[in-house]
Amino acid sequence: MLSLSINGQSYPVDVPDDMPLLWVLRDVIGLTGTKFGCGIAQCGACTVHLDGQPVRSCVLPVGSLGNRAITTIEAIGNTPAGQKIQQAWLEVDVVQCGYCQSGQIMSATALLQRTPNPTDADIDAAMAGNICRCATYVRIRAAIKQAATGKAEILQTMVSAPAGAAS
Amino acid sequence: MSTTSRTPSDGDVVDLSRRHALQSGGLAIAFLWLGGTGPVSAMINARRQPGDAAAAMADGNPTFAPNAFIRVDTTGAVRLVMPSVEMGQGIYTGCSMLLAEELGVGLDQITVEHSPPSDELYGIPALGGQITGGSTSTRATWQVLREAGAVARTLLVTAAAAQWKVDPSTCTVDRGEIHHAPSARSVGFGEVATAAAKLPMPDKVQLTDPKDFKLLGKPMRRVDSPDKIKGATQFGIDVRVPGMKVATVVSCPTLGGKVSTVDDKAARAIPGVIDVLRIDDAVAVVGEHFWAAKQGVQALNVTWDYGPNATLDTQQLRDALADSAHNGQSIVASDTGAKPSGTLVQSEYQSPMLAHATMEPMNATVWVTADKCEIWTGTQVPMRAAEEGARITGLPIDKVVVHNQYLGGGFGRRLETDWVQQAVAFAKQVSYPVKVIWTREEDIHRDIVRPMYHDLISAVVDANGQPVWYGYRTSGGSVLARFAPGAMDKNGMDSDAVECVVEIPYDIPHNKVEWIRHNMPQGLVVGWWRGVGSTHNLFVVESFMDELAHRANKDPLEYRRALLGKSPRALAVLNLAAEKIGWGGQPLPARTARGISLGEPFGSHVCAIVEAEVTPQGEVRLRRVVVALDCGIAVNASSIEAQVQGGVLFGLSAALYNGITVKNGGFEQTNFNNYRSLRINEAPIVEVHRVINGEPPGGLGEVGTAIAAPALTNAIFAATGVRLYTLPVDRNRLVQNSDALKSVASASVPEGRDVA
Incomplete structure (x- = not known):
């Protein structure tokens, strides 16, 4: 046992x-x-x-x-980096089918934990092991940067109804 | 090609007895034969349908269920039943927006649900059944779901107005509440749900004027994201049923081969293994968990009857297909008359078979008892899955329950039911529920692949190099002939085979388009793959347009522009993409260039420009992609961007890396190590720019994929002078010279080290 x-x-x-x-x-x-x-x-x-x-x-x-x-993904939101990453994933609206996203979020959280302000090269190195067949890569990159900086990277016109409901 | 799905003028009163015709490209066009005949008239409809009562009963008999999509209970909670399935394309959000806009609720106030199997209630007329595919979902539901929402709102308002004894037209609706401003009264949907349910259907409903849309056209966050980012979404593979066991399978290494003998002694000795089951062409090991099942499969000693394809290889397939393309009897899709005189230019293109490789491997959980068959799976065809369950178990269809799930990718793979059939065939041998999960190796090995194609394309050009006639002879297997034989044209034509070729945006006066049907060997089953016929044909047509431009010594942008006099929407996206990427502006570095592709797939109009660098060693680096799109009126502006970004990268991934090949009668590729998928370090930024207009919605989920490959290969030509007539991209042909390879080898490999 x-x-x-x-x-x-x-x-x-x-x-x-x-x-x-x-x-x-x-x-x-x-x-x-x-x-x-x-x-x-x-x-x-x-x-x-x-x-x-x-x-x-x-x-x-x-x-x-x-x-x-x-x-695991079920508890990563309890860590500060995981919480930031999940919030950015929502704000940037990264997911499509969503099947790979648990793994993406776990890799991105680990990246943010060791590299609080990752460059594009850091993102490439940390995330290249995670395939997304829906190819959400553009938004994954944006969400990681947004999680790191707190600044909206793209899609600044995105809305929820009502504002903030996606939290 | 043009999109002609009918939309009433903005804000019109809609007569609910009217039928909606969807005419469109892609998979859908093949099904137009169904228009106006029996099955269609009973498909998705804003009004109450004969089957609604039974569906509502099975759904817990909600207080207010005015049609197949909307359920409101006395607390005011709103549930929306989705006619399409969610496989990443964002349709649950899009459909929710359509319903919510007219119903008068916020997206945050609704719960979305998978629909049960029913062609009658959830069938897409253009596809002849409850099918999510062909980029039809928005086009098919744009009108119906807004009407469905308006019907429900009308009934709820009528009930409230009757209660207050006021004119319904003096009431307003906002976030699930009905207000009567003159008397300062308000009531929630839940409080009038019971009364509304007793009212007769309205004959007519008023739809919101697009200028007053609160949700539609805005970039909305997806309704399925909050669960998906927490790992809380239940995909088919996540289903857990009490008493369930887990199985995995091994099928014959050859296409169409069978099981001969099974020695399962070692497998059964593995701790956790419960059963070994066999069907005609595969063996399953059932375990307490997947690991035991997988260990069990590895311990099996199976002998196979390799069958008629035992020595089949890719070259044989290619040779036979090439022979058909050159010498086969064709069916003519279009022939506008005699070929004019002039210079004849001709090229020959080949496209490979492709696997889907959805992130979630095929799986289904099935429980067969004496009088019931329950199936849990993620499927694009719930009704077909139910019918297969009935056929294999021998149970009547009403004893088969399909619980559809979120799909971990579809791309056309889940338009099939083969894995469901297999799981039912195994499950009916045992008394317990069993979840059958394919390994990735099995998933690729048993993919129902995109057909391979061989095409001859030609043009007669005038003294200025302008085409005055084009010819196309395409040869390949027919997906449609198997998937929906009734949808084939009477003369045997498969309209998908010539999609985006018969009608092109360019003003070329004459053409002859032919298809030569070439059946693959028995056992090699071909299927729908994202973008279907358009993906393949646009690669050929747009590569050839690029050839013609270069042959005429013209800029590929200017060459296309000159031919678009009759296609203003195509011209607009071409111009927009060119402007956004800065075509003809700053010079690019050596072996770096841009390629254009333009097309009108799925009722949308799209131009992609890829900027790529080809290293001296032949590696291709994607630097930037700009897409300009006119998909008509937008439902969710965020989804549009996401689908185009993902769709383009999906297409580029296949163009760069993918081809299924056959050796010794089976597919050679096994997993992501040799069926490569684009990764983030290889993915460029994909900018999406829209032409905004109020035209009826076009398709979206496949548009990016369909347009991607030729933009890449045209960029590669511009960068290297090498025209790629076959996919995937052959790096060996892109090596600058042999010294380039030597230099990289010496730079990266330490002296004397074995680099095998």
């Missing part, structure tokens, strides 16, 4: 050591916000944080984790 520390909570799980964290999260614990996209760490849809670092959970055996802190 392993004990995993996920989003500040302890989860005892009876699974094989070589089982990737992704499937423990999704199929055993029921945290389905973290997505399956490729199974070989190519697309980033399964990105979670391990002690604050972005990792691909589809290739991460749970037996290797010990009591290191796992954070």
Whole structure:
């Protein structure tokens, strides 16, 4: 029996050591916000944080984790950087189908945590591992910058009804 | 081509007995045969339909359900049932805006819901059923959903006015409340819902004058974003049903092959494996979780009957298709008369098969019991999914329940039902609910791919290099013939095959357009892929226009402009894009250039200009994309921008990297490592500029994809002098010279190191 520390909570799980964290999260614990996209760490849809670092959970055996802190999309909004990123994602209206966005947000949050004012090159380096087939990249880039600077990057005419309802 | 979906003059009174005809391009045009016949008359309608009562009953019998889309309960909570499915295109937001504008509620006051399967209530007339595709959703719902909202508002206001004994025309509606200013009275929707439900349908309703729109045309944030950014949205793959097990499958490595024998001893020994199931062409391992199932599949020892395609490869497919293009019997789509005399110019283009690779791999959860079949999946065709469930289980259709889900990408892949059929076939062998998830490898291996094409395009040009006639012989498989055989023309023509070729914006007096149907081998099934026929044809037509311009020694912009005398909307987007990118302005660096493409797909008018750099080593760098678009009246200005940005990059991604190839009877590509997708570090800024007008809405979701590839290849030609007649882009042809490759190799590889 392993004990995993996920989003500040302890989860005892009876699974094989070589089982990737992704499937423990999704199929055993029921945290389905973290997505399956490729199974070989190519697309980033399964990105979670391990002690604050972005990792691909589809290739991460749970037996290797010990009591290191796992954070998933369900709780990333509890961190200051995650909250900023999610808010910018809403304001810039990044998502389309939304399936990859959990992973995008986890990677972007990790970027902002270590690089509060990322350049385009920083964004490229941190986000190139996350594929978005809807190709929301233009708005992802804008949202990361907006989260960093607090300044509206694009779409300044965007409205919600009523104003602010999207928060 | 022109868009002609009818819209009453602004702010008109609408007679609800009138039918709406949608005439449009893309997938939709093929279905126009249905217009006016039986099935269409019963599709989406603002009025109460015979099936409404049953649908409302199944939906918890809401207090006020005046049509198939609107439900209001006594608390005033408003639920909107979406006729289309949400796969990223933003239609839940667009449809909500249409309904909310006329109903008189804010977007924040409504809950959106997936519709249950029903061609009758949610069928799109232009597509002949409950189908989300062909960039038809906004065009098909623009009128109907505003009317549906107006019907509901009229009934609610009438009920309030009767209660107050005042003239309904003296009442106003705002954010779910009805006001009577003269007497300073107000009432919420919920308080009059019961009374409104008892009123007869109005014969006519008043639609809001576009100048008074509060929501429509504004850039609105999506209604599905707040859940999607928290990981809280339930996609098909996220469904959890009590007692559910998880399965994954392996199917025959060849196209059309079958299972011979299965040795599952090792698989069953894996902890967590519950069952091993087999059908004709695939084996599933069921586990307590996906990991056990996947381990189980890897431990299977299956022997296969590779079938008739065992030695099939890409070259055989290409050769056979080329033979058809040159020698096959054609069906003529257009022939305006004898070819004039002049200089004949001809080129030959080839386009590859393409997989969809939606981020969410195909999956379905199915529970079959003695008297019921429940299906949870994300599908663009809910009714077809239900029908397949009935066919495979033998249950009557009313015993099949489809719970549609948010789709993690569609791109045409989820217009099929093959994975649902497979999941039902496995699930009916067991007593418990089972979620069947395809691995990415299975998802690509079993994709229903975009057909490959081989095209001969030609033109007769006059002494100035101006075309006076064009000819097109396109050859490829027909998606339509399988997907909707009844929608094929009587002479066997597939209208999708020649979309954006028969009618082009350019004023070229004569043409001959032919299609040569070329069936792929049995087992290689071809399907719809974002942009459908337009994506393929615009690559050829717009590449060739560029060839003609260069051949005439003319600037590609000026050359096109001179031919657009009869297409003012195309000319306007061409001019706008050229202005915004600064065409002909500052000189660009070496091996950096711009390419234009112009087209009128899906009832919209669009011009893309790509600025690309080709390195001496043949790598292509996208520097900037400017798109000018005229899609008529806007519903959600933010969605328009997002769809064009995403659509263009989706098209550029495929043009740069993608082609499905066949070896030993199966697809060679397996995952994102060898079926590459554009990443953020490769993605340029895509500027979207709109021509604003009040024309009826055009299609949008596929427009960017359809226009993307030729702008890129034309830019590459301008940068390198290399014309690309095949996709994807072949970097080997773009290497400046052999020294360029040596220099990069020595620069990047330390001396003596093995770089295999």
